[in-house]
Amino acid sequence: MPEKRAKKSAKRPVRRALQSRSRATVDAIVKATARILAERGWTALNTNAIAARAGVSIGSVYEYFPNKQSILNVIIDRHLAAGEAKLAEATSILSSGKDADDIVEAVVSGFIQLHQDDPRLHRALSTEVPISPAQRRRIEALRSKIVIAVTSALSEYVDGAELKATLLVETADALAHRWFVDKVGLPVSASTMAGETSTMLKSYVSAGRSD
Amino acid sequence: MPEKRAKKSAKRPVRRALQSRSRATVDAIVKATARILAERGWTALNTNAIAARAGVSIGSVYEYFPNKQSILNVIIDRHLAAGEAKLAEATSILSSGKDADDIVEAVVSGFIQLHQDDPRLHRALSTEVPISPAQRRRIEALRSKIVIAVTSALSEYVDGAELKATLLVETADALAHRWFVDKVGLPVSASTMAGETSTMLKSYVSAGRSD
Amino acid sequence: MPEKRAKKSAKRPVRRALQSRSRATVDAIVKATARILAERGWTALNTNAIAARAGVSIGSVYEYFPNKQSILNVIIDRHLAAGEAKLAEATSILSSGKDADDIVEAVVSGFIQLHQDDPRLHRALSTEVPISPAQRRRIEALRSKIVIAVTSALSEYVDGAELKATLLVETADALAHRWFVDKVGLPVSASTMAGETSTMLKSYVSAGRSD
Amino acid sequence: MPEKRAKKSAKRPVRRALQSRSRATVDAIVKATARILAERGWTALNTNAIAARAGVSIGSVYEYFPNKQSILNVIIDRHLAAGEAKLAEATSILSSGKDADDIVEAVVSGFIQLHQDDPRLHRALSTEVPISPAQRRRIEALRSKIVIAVTSALSEYVDGAELKATLLVETADALAHRWFVDKVGLPVSASTMAGETSTMLKSYVSAGRSD
DNA sequence: GATGAATGAGCTTTCATTCAT
DNA sequence: CATGAATGAAAGCTCATTCAT
Numbered sequence: 001m002p003e004k005r006a007k008k009s010a011k012r013p014v015r016r017a018l019q020s021r022s023r024a025t026v027d028a029i030v031k032a033t034a035r036i037l038a039e040r041g042w043t044a045l046n047t048n049a050i051a052a053r054a055g056v057s058i059g060s061v062y063e064y065f066p067n068k069q070s071i072l073n074v075i076i077d078r079h080l081a082a083g084e085a086k087l088a089e090a091t092s093i094l095s096s097g098k099d100a101d102d103i104v105e106a107v108v109s110g111f112i113q114l115h116q117d118d119p120r121l122h123r124a125l126s127t128e129v130p131i132s133p134a135q136r137r138r139i140e141a142l143r144s145k146i147v148i149a150v151t152s153a154l155s156e157y158v159d160g161a162e163l164k165a166t167l168l169v170e171t172a173d174a175l176a177h178r179w180f181v182d183k184v185g186l187p188v189s190a191s192t193m194a195g196e197t198s199t200m201l202k203s204y205v206s207a208g209r210s211d
Numbered sequence: 212m213p214e215k216r217a218k219k220s221a222k223r224p225v226r227r228a229l230q231s232r233s234r235a236t237v238d239a240i241v242k243a244t245a246r247i248l249a250e251r252g253w254t255a256l257n258t259n260a261i262a263a264r265a266g267v268s269i270g271s272v273y274e275y276f277p278n279k280q281s282i283l284n285v286i287i288d289r290h291l292a293a294g295e296a297k298l299a300e301a302t303s304i305l306s307s308g309k310d311a312d313d314i315v316e317a318v319v320s321g322f323i324q325l326h327q328d329d330p331r332l333h334r335a336l337s338t339e340v341p342i343s344p345a346q347r348r349r350i351e352a353l354r355s356k357i358v359i360a361v362t363s364a365l366s367e368y369v370d371g372a373e374l375k376a377t378l379l380v381e382t383a384d385a386l387a388h389r390w391f392v393d394k395v396g397l398p399v400s401a402s403t404m405a406g407e408t409s410t411m412l413k414s415y416v417s418a419g420r421s422d
Numbered sequence: 423m424p425e426k427r428a429k430k431s432a433k434r435p436v437r438r439a440l441q442s443r444s445r446a447t448v449d450a451i452v453k454a455t456a457r458i459l460a461e462r463g464w465t466a467l468n469t470n471a472i473a474a475r476a477g478v479s480i481g482s483v484y485e486y487f488p489n490k491q492s493i494l495n496v497i498i499d500r501h502l503a504a505g506e507a508k509l510a511e512a513t514s515i516l517s518s519g520k521d522a523d524d525i526v527e528a529v530v531s532g533f534i535q536l537h538q539d540d541p542r543l544h545r546a547l548s549t550e551v552p553i554s555p556a557q558r559r560r561i562e563a564l565r566s567k568i569v570i571a572v573t574s575a576l577s578e579y580v581d582g583a584e585l586k587a588t589l590l591v592e593t594a595d596a597l598a599h600r601w602f603v604d605k606v607g608l609p610v611s612a613s614t615m616a617g618e619t620s621t622m623l624k625s626y627v628s629a630g631r632s633d
Numbered sequence: 634m635p636e637k638r639a640k641k642s643a644k645r646p647v648r649r650a651l652q653s654r655s656r657a658t659v660d661a662i663v664k665a666t667a668r669i670l671a672e673r674g675w676t677a678l679n680t681n682a683i684a685a686r687a688g689v690s691i692g693s694v695y696e697y698f699p700n701k702q703s704i705l706n707v708i709i710d711r712h713l714a715a716g717e718a719k720l721a722e723a724t725s726i727l728s729s730g731k732d733a734d735d736i737v738e739a740v741v742s743g744f745i746q747l748h749q750d751d752p753r754l755h756r757a758l759s760t761e762v763p764i765s766p767a768q769r770r771r772i773e774a775l776r777s778k779i780v781i782a783v784t785s786a787l788s789e790y791v792d793g794a795e796l797k798a799t800l801l802v803e804t805a806d807a808l809a810h811r812w813f814v815d816k817v818g819l820p821v822s823a824s825t826m827a828g829e830t831s832t833m834l835k836s837y838v839s840a841g842r843s844d
Numbered sequence: 845g846a847t848g849a850a851t852g853a854g855c856t857t858t859c860a861t862t863c864a865t
Numbered sequence: 866c867a868t869g870a871a872t873g874a875a876a877g878c879t880c881a882t883t884c885a886t
Contacts, residue, residue: 022866041341042341043341046858046859046860047859047860047861048859048860051869056867056868057867057868057869058860058861058868058869058870059862059863059866059867059868059869060866060867060868062860062861062862063866063867067860067861068859068860068861126338127337127338127342128339128341130252130253130254130339131338140395140396143395143396144396147396162398163398163399163403163404163407166396166397166398166404167386167404167407167408167411170385170386170389171382171385171386171411174381174382174385174386174388174389175378175381175382175385177385178381178385184351185351185354185355185358185377186377187373187374187377188374192374193374193377193378196374196378197378200378200382200411200415203414203415203418204411204414204415207414232849232850232886233848233849236849236850257875257876257877258876258877258878259875259876259877267850267851268850268851268852269851269852269877269878270849270850270851270852270878270879270880271849271850271851272878273877273878273879273880274848274849274850274851277878278877278878279876279877279878443845444845463763464763465763468879468880468881469880469881469882470880470881473848478846478847479846479847479848480847480848480849480881480882481845481846481847481848481883481884482845482846482847484881484882484883485845485846489881489882490880490881490882548760549759549760549764550761550763552674552675552676552761553760562817562818565817565818566818569818584820585820585821585825585826585829588818588819588820588826589808589826589829589830589833592807592808592811593804593807593808593833596803596804596807596808596810596811597800597803597804597807599807600803600807606773606776607773607776607777607780607799608799609795609796609799610796614796615799615800618796618800619800622800622804622833622837625836625837625840626833626836626837629836654865654870654871655869655870658870658871679854679855679856680855680856680857681854681855681856689871689872690871690872690873691856691857691872691873692857692858692859692870692871692872692873693870693871693872694857695856695857695858695859696869696870696871696872699857700856700857701855701856701857
């Protein structure tokens, strides 16, 4: 069995090669899942379809994932990671920001960017896929982090920063979802709605400030 | 033919008794469905569970509903009907309202009342249950009606009433959902959040008005 | 309860009236069954459909018939009775017949008349409805009777009457079914096929006769 | 990459082994279906019984067949294929035949062979199983082909070949069914009946020929 | 007797998961 | 490790039959 010896004698490279192959397989599975979810929805998502779409066997899917939910968890995790990345990115803007309006602008545009990236997948994740309590906690934790960051950024400009940050974040998130994911019944374009959203929130955040 | 007369005179009560039995069965099925949905979620909702929870046989479920989805449709319909009733009720307030602030108050409190009624069921319906395109259209139609009513009410007080009505309705709906259905991560009580929501929206709606 | 006394005091007329009502109900059920069978086939035949079509309640169906099969049995029985009636009628022709050709003619036209009466029902009965072994025996018994009658009629004209009668009866039955029930792929009209059938069978029956 | 080569060289046998396993499963399912149909009839045929009898799980049945009807289609197809094979085989006899009697003999014995092969299954297929319109067309198409072949074979010996071929084929088919499938009420052995059938048909076909 | 609501065994089918190859 | 055939619990639904009214 030459393969076996090869593995033993040259563990590192082969392992690394294998790992990259593994990673590729995992990635193919996750991407296939996301594609099916975005294109055909939760009801059409089954493990055989995932395997077929990923170009691997169903056995391989279970080689890398203990069950179907765990694939979804990866997708949700990636979404949350994207959210965290966006948060980190925004934090620098927030901290280096000039005034409260810039902060509102950063929050609103941050959520819009988040929802504009693959809105069909986003919709599926937020309205079809059953979320486990653990995932829900992770989502809320991220939300909380964002609120804290925004609170801290706002606190030097306004009073009652936490309350305002909470409203700002929730409203920006919900309305970005409506304008760019649901996209229905809008009297004007989504970006006009986004502008109006900013206007409303800037006015709200700045209301009654000390200066 | 005395039997015939006897039968005729007896038919009504029997018929009525039967009808009330039927209605009770239908009601038990719908209620059981709503209960399971609220308590154990869409994933746990199956026709056998519905029958068991309703205390009827699976056959009775299919005596009154052609399929599983149709039971859900009734529940969704009832929810929409509740929304429409609330709208009708609010409309009188809107039309007899004194100023723009009253309108905002009516919209915000209307959505809060809507979301406070069985929030777990509300959550299940809005984030788990697969909604058919037809149902989605009905939901959007109701939203649209509400926006129109609010637009009309606002138009005598402010400029750009439609845009403002849209933002007002969407924000009120989304935030009421967050404060009273999701109920997570709030720095203060839900009703304080609601008060803040009203404040923000009143200020937004009244901003830049002519007088 | 005046009805009850009425029943007791005037048993006969009421009983007869009831019996005729019963007979009407039974008849409606049987006719509805036959209609559904002829029009929509065995797969569409269920007891609720029968009750609805007969204009009676499902309970009444089970008042008069112990189960679904027993309704079918009545239909099959009626068909067999029609066959027996046709046989009795034909027997007089057979016995008063002038020659072997008349006998063949009588047999062929007898089967044609049998198959022409409601061919869709006939088709359903012969190719869809599951026949119980008991029914099959009854059918074979009737066949047997016919063969015996034909044998007896033929025996004064030909040798080997039983063999010839068997072939005659089976061929006439099978071909009448093909020409008038299946009605497919015929190069000429069904009645021309029937004429040819007679010709063939007359020639066969008369072949090698003593005269 | 020795593994790859090893895999490649090993793939074929494995693939073949898998294929033969699949084929064995498919075959077991089809055979089980045919057995149940022959022994216990259409009423007793359900997918669970098929799986149990085939010694496979119900899941495997649906791995290879999209639904119950498709299993039956395979059986019907096989029957039709057997009929077509018999036709092809008979055609050579027909074309190389010496006279009209040989043709009749070939047709009669062809149908007998067809019906003698698993007569119980044959009976179930022809009198119980619901045949789709498409299958019915296929059956009639085969019948039509046979009639055309026989017509062509007969046309050099007799006048009105098509009419005679139609009667010949229909009679041979129907009577072979009666003698070898239904097997009831025969005064003499099935093969004697078959001989008589041939005699009748030979005489009919040759009647009124020119020579 | 008549009614029709209720019953539940039993059917077809799906799909997450396992395991022999 | 990869494969994909096989598994079987579980779901949706039908319909002959029963039984309270």
